[in-house]
Amino acid sequence: MSTEPAVRQPPAPSGPMPPAARRKKTMGRRLAEHDATKKAAPWVATIGLFVVWEMICRGFSVPEYILPTPSASFVAVWQYRDAIWLHAAQTLYTTVAGFIIAVVFGVLLGALVGSSKTIYDALNPMLIGFNSVPKVAVVPILVMWFGIGTVPAILTAFLISFFPIVVNVATGLATLEPELRDVLRSLGATRMDILVKVGFPRAQPFFFASLKIAITLAFVGSVLSETVASNKGIGYLMMSASSKFNMPLVFAGLMVIAVMGIVMYEIFNRIEMRATKWATRG
């Protein structure tokens, strides 16, 4: 805000610090401490989970083929790192590909549904019905059409993740204030004008919020398809490991999916915060 020359704080008085400033300083320190705690909290909680899990397994001597210890799972991650790397790359590829298709399709359909009440009424039951179908039931159909492997995984990831994008984009567009619409219409704005100038920017927070949900759902879709019909990907790796009673490797696969999910979620979280600063008024 460079154009604001006006109110500046007066220069700090020399000599002993006035009580107000001192209080401010301790408060600042407390805030900083609070900040550090906040940053550490997720790490503490996650490590805590692993510690408890490890203790339960050891304390009750749970056999490895029922529930492996986290340490055994970490060892498996390292031991099978080449295979895991290969399959994780495949899963990430199918997930992101399906997700990208979902974004493009979801935005287009969301724009259509959100800008017309008639289209909304027409498509709504179909969308809800489609979303209610368990996607695992769709995989056999996709396999019949496209064979096993990459394509059904991409499509399952797409099918499972486009719905929240459609709903959110449509909601963002449909909740435009009627007064604002009147103002714009009276200026001679076309539907397209209203969509571009107001609709899309307004729908942005809704859109970015849906991306976080969609990317995690996309992982569900791709891994699901891989477990049923693929010879590549983390899903396949886990299936084949479980058929060999290699439970540490199964859990290693789970952890890798979880980590990929967290990383992707965080990426979109950051993008969201950046793109829609105005909506959170930080």
Place this chain on the structure above:
Amino acid sequence: MSHAFIELDRVRLRYREGDDLALEQTTMSIREGEFVAVVGPSGCGKSSLMKLVTGLMPPTEGNVIVAGQEVTDPISIVGMAFQASTLLPWRTTLDNIMLPLEIVQPHRSRLRKHKAEYIEKARTLLAEVGLSGCEDKFPWELSGGMQQRANLCRALIHEPRLLMLDEPFGALDAFTREELWDALQSLWMEHKFTVILVTHDLREAAYLADTIYVMSKRPGRILVRRENELARPRTQDTSFTPPFVDLVHELRDEIRSVRAS
């Protein structure tokens, strides 16, 4: 009355087939440059009147003529402002005010080449309502009164011949509201556009308008047309003079009898 700028001739309005009438037998005639206030009990169809005159809604019966032409579609010589300021939170104040220029012709096609000239115009307008220095602030960094000032600027940037205001100051505190009356009055005296102000604040109507229309309960009908001869510019002091107070009393009695009926 052939020189009227806005002419409503026995207009009736029904929102939907089978609904009750929202407006009945409404006849108005407004000169160019006139400041008109429409007052009435809530739900009397004041907002319907706005939609009719701006062409957002066609009359069920009768004619609406603005600037010599029958209104059938939204007319672009109008600027509008509502109680909710509806400034866009992702745009700075300056960019918000420039919005109409991106839509309305001929500015739309000229905007890119003459950007500097238009920005200068927007800054001047902001300065007129006392918002210099707020150009790069976002709407949520402005107070409610400042937002409404910016809202007025947005309604006026494309130099509309007609300004439609639907209870623009309804959500403000009393002090801020009276400041904005002065701001609006001086804009109007400077630029000489026609104003239709819909309000339920009788003092506001008496302070600002040349002509005050009192409307009945739904279905809305115009009951009284009252000229307001008080000298311009009206000030806070004017509002304590006997003629002003009498006018407000008179309007209040009208409204009371409407509500009782």
